[in-house]
Amino acid sequence: MRATKATPKGANPLEPLLLIPGPTPVPPAVREALAQPLIGHRGPAFVELYRRVTRRLKPLFGTEQEVLIFPGSGTGAMEAAVVNLFSPGDRVIVLVAGAFGERFAAIAEAFGLAVDRLEAPWGQVVPPERLRERLLTYPPGEVRGVFITHNETSTGALSPLEELVRVARQESGALVVVDSVSGLGGTPVAMDRLGIDCVVTASQKCLMSPPGLALLALSPSAWQATERARLPRSYWDVQEARRFGEQGETPYTPAVSLWFALDRALDLIEAEGLEQVYARHRRMGAMVRAGGRALGLEVLAPEAHASPTVTCLLLPEGLDAGAVRRALRARGVEVAGGQGALKSRAIRIAHMGAIQPEHLLQGLLALGEVLRDQGLAVSPEEAVAAAEAAQAE
Known part of the structure; x- marks a missing residue:
């Protein structure tokens, strides 16, 4: 699935799109x-x-x-x-x-x-x-x-x-x-x-x-x-x-x-199969890390120890995590903030449970649009493309 613009609020069965590490979306x-x-x-x-x-x-x-x-x-x-x-x-x-x-x-x-x-x-x-x-x-x-x-x-x-x-x-x-x-x-x-x-x-x-x-x-x-x-x-x-x-x-x-x-x-x-569930989580983690890097964001954890269920992304200096989260929320996407010393300079995106790859593409596209609106020279579409490429690997 290639996203071209952020999905309108209400168009996704998980809306508002909950990409926080708990509580996570509950399937119908x-x-x-x-x-x-x-x-x-x-x-x-x-x-x-x-x-x-x-x-x-x-x-x-x-x-x-x-x-x-x-x-x-x-x-x-x-x-x-x-x-x-x-x-x-x-x-x-x-x-x-x-x-x-x-x-x-x-x-x-x-x-x-x-x-x-x-x-x-x-x-x-x-x-x-x-x-x-x-x-x-x-x-x-x-x-x-x-x-x-x-x-x-x-x-x-x-x-x-x-x-x-x-x-x-x-x-x-x-x-x-x-x-x-x-x-x-x-x-x-x-x-x-x-x-x-x-x-x-x-x-x-x-x-x-x-x-x-x-x-x-x-x-x-x-x-x-x-x-x-x-x-x-x-x-x-x-x-x-x-x-x-x-x-x-x-x-x-x-x-x-x-x-x-x-x-x-x-x-x-059980219907998906436990090994398939684990593989989906690994793919989704790779998608978020690739998409985040395409937007110029730093992944906090080293690749060798990157979580398959949640990713912490560091924002550029001068960009406030609270403002980014509020702008995403206005687009129907909820992400978590950083904790402790990272509260103002990090966001966390969950990719666990009922979340599917297409939801992450929607979230990354919205994140790219928010960062661009805040003055960063980024391409939301390139972030989506990077995530799709990571999913295919």
């Missing part, structure tokens, strides 16, 4: 599922729904372990990992290269863990050898957890997950906890194969569902750790959730309509 079939009549959460219909949804989530996590679903956000799932696996004073290393690595560190500190931040500049990733070096500074057994942000939503950088987990396994007996809130469903996780102990995610990003479901899975070692953990937990008690889950139920009232939505979203993922 998923919206329809939300409107189903409610069912009793202690009856056989919900038991069937529970078992079907949790079973079908396992390939996305790359696990044969139980997948638990709580009412909540991705941040809630992060807190659940902390309070169920650790005790006050436990030493943990948290990899921080963006806002959400920092969030994991802040949650751990709030619950009294001894947090060692292993930092990298925003846009970069923590190299596996730096993790090795840091682990080796501690006596054997002292580090109880290693926290990894799989896909840093604030920067568009994808961590070398396999290599980082391998180092953690080689150099420590620490539990490996992975935040894949903006990765799972858009890029492989392979929890069991890699030896990850806990993966957390949420419903509103690659899973094409509304916000409101916090998902996590634990390894056998992590389940053993829940027996020793001494942090207070009630709402996020995974042992209680597992006990109820064995009967196809939840400890308290679930967000039934969101379960309907996620069930339908999994239908769509």
Whole structure:
């Protein structure tokens, strides 16, 4: 599809075109599922729904372990990992290269863990050898957890997950906890194969569902750790959730309509095929990076670690990200701003979940028109052509 002008508002089924990294567009079939009549959460219909949804989530996590679903956000799932696996004073290393690595560190500190931040500049990733070096500074057994942000939503950088987990396994007996809130469903996780102990995610990003479901899975070692953990937990008690889950139920009232939505979203993922879903996300990431560069914008993350689900683009000096976003919004296109120090000079474009290549062409065309209106010598059509060429590679 070659776009020649920005699509008029209302012409696209995803209008306003939502290109932010959560919540992401919800397909019509998923919206329809939300409107189903409610069912009793202690009856056989919900038991069937529970078992079907949790079973079908396992390939996305790359696990044969139980997948638990709580009412909540991705941040809630992060807190659940902390309070169920650790005790006050436990030493943990948290990899921080963006806002959400920092969030994991802040949650751990709030619950009294001894947090060692292993930092990298925003846009970069923590190299596996730096993790090795840091682990080796501690006596054997002292580090109880290693926290990894799989896909840093604030920067568009994808961590070398396999290599980082391998180092953690080689150099420590620490539990490996992975935040894949903006990765799972858009890029492989392979929890069991890699030896990850806990993966957390949420419903509103690659899973094409509304916000409101916090998902996590634990390894056998992590389940053993829940027996020793001494942090207070009630709402996020995974042992209680597992006990109820064995009967196809939840400890308290679930967000039934969101379960309907996620069930339908999994239908769509299965119909496309998981490997095809991952390939589409990789192509779309390449499209946005190529289109952004054609507009003279810098991609924050290096190509070797570029995320397949979200891209952070740096604007030229003198151009305000807020003004660019407002102009795009007036054209029916919503993108995210930068976070932290990047707030005024970066925009983030999501390419995850229900987003399709044609939506990105529309978004890039609109972005090019906005930049041209703001005085930059750019060609929106060349940005579209560059994105199309990247899609074809």
